[in-house]
C-alpha cells in the first residue's frame with residue numbers, strides 16, 4: 001500500500017498526476033510500469049527518489065507471484081477487478097469517470113483510476129492479457145446494413161473497442177444488462193458482435209446471460225457476458241460456467257448480525273405510499289412495486305433507480321429505538337420494515353468483508369447496484385485463464 005503512505009506528502013492536485021503516480025507505484029516490477037514513467041518526474045519534484053521506492057521488497061515479491069495482467073475499464077468500484085485478483089491477476093490500468101466511484105476505488109485498491117475513457121489515448125494503455133469492461137449500453141446510428149466498428153464511433157463501446165484494437169489483449173470480458181439482447185431491436189448487440197468478430201478479429205462465442213443466484217449469492221440478478229479471444233490464439237471452444245445448482249444461501253445469510261440504525265427503517269407515511277402505489281399498479285396489471293423479501297428468500301436484483309431499494313425490503317424486528325434519526329415524514333413504521341443496508345448489498349454482490357465505502361450511503365447503494373457479482377465474473381475469468389494457460393505458447397505477459 002505505497003501510494004496511501006505517500007499521498008499526504010505528495011499532495012497532488014491534478015487527477016492525472018494521482019492516476020500516474022498510483023499506477024506507477026502499483027505496477028513496479030511489471031512491464032506495464034514504463035507506461036507511467038512520467039510519474040518519476042513528479043516524484044523527484046517532490047523529493048522522493050524512485051530508486052528508493054523500487055527497493056520496497058515486500059511489494060515486489062508480492063507482484064512477482066502474479067499469473068497474468070488485466071485492465072479495468074468502466075471500473076466502477078472494481079467488482080471485476082476483485083474477481084480477477086482472486087484468480088492471481090495483476091491490474092495494470094484502470095479508468096473511471098465518476099468522482100465518488102473513484103473515491104471508493106482508491107480507498108480499496110490504493111489506485112486512482114484514470115478519468116474519462118474518451119480522453120485516453122489507446123497508445124498510452126500498457127500491454128495486458130485480459131481486458132475488462134462493463135460499459136454502459138448505448139444505441140449506435142448505423143449508416144449501412146452491416147453495423148460495424150465505424151458505426152460505433154462516439155459511444156463508450158467504441159472506446160473499449162479501439163483499445164482492444166490497438167493493444168490486442170489475449171482475451172476480454174464485457175459485461176452488460178440483460179436488456180442489451182433486445183436493445184434497439186437487437187441491432188446494438190449485433191453491431192457489437194460484428195465489430196468484435198469481423199473488424200477486430202476475435203473469436204467470440206455467443207454471449208451468455210448468467211444469474212447470480214447460481215453462483216452462491218442469494219440475489220436474482222441476470223447479466224449478459226461477452227467473452228472473446230484473439231483469433232491467432234486459435235481457441236476453438238469456450239464454455240461459459242454452467243448455472244448448475246441454485247444457491248442454498250438465503251437473505252438470512254447476508255443479513256447484518258447486529259441491530260441496524262433506525263435510519264434504514266421506513267417511515268409509516270412512505271410505507272403507506274408504497275402500498276398505495278402497488279395497489280394502483282396491480283389494478284392495471286403491472287406486477288411491480290415494493291417487495292418484502294422473506295428471510296429465507298432470495299433478493300431481487302439490486303439496481304440503481306427503478307425501485308431498486310424498495311423491491312428489496314425486509315422485516316427486521318430487532319429495532320430498539322423508534323425515534324427517527326433522519327428527517328422523515330411521520331413516524332418510523334411499527335411493522336419493522338426496513339431497507340437492506342449497504343453491507344447487505346455488498347454481500348449480495350459477493351464483495352469481501354474488508355471492502356469499505358468512504359462515501360455516503362446513497363453513493364454506496366448506487367455503486368453496488370452498478371457493480372457486478374464478484375463470483376460470477378470470477379467463474380468466467382477462471383474459465384478464460386484455464387483456456388489461455390492450456391495454449392501451447394505461453395502468451396501471458398505478467
Ligand SMILES: C[S@@+](CC[C@H](N)C(=O)[O-])C[C@H]1O[C@@H](n2cnc3c(N)ncnc32)[C@H](O)[C@@H]1O
Nearest residue numbers: 074076077078079080097098116117134371372
Ligand atoms: C455498469 S458500471 C461498471 C461497474 C464495474 N464493472 C464494477 O464492478 O463496479 C459502468 C461505469 O462506467 C463509468 N463510466 C461511464 N462513462 C465513462 C467514461 N466516459 N469514462 C470512464 N468511465 C465511465 C460509470 O461511472 C460507471 O461506474
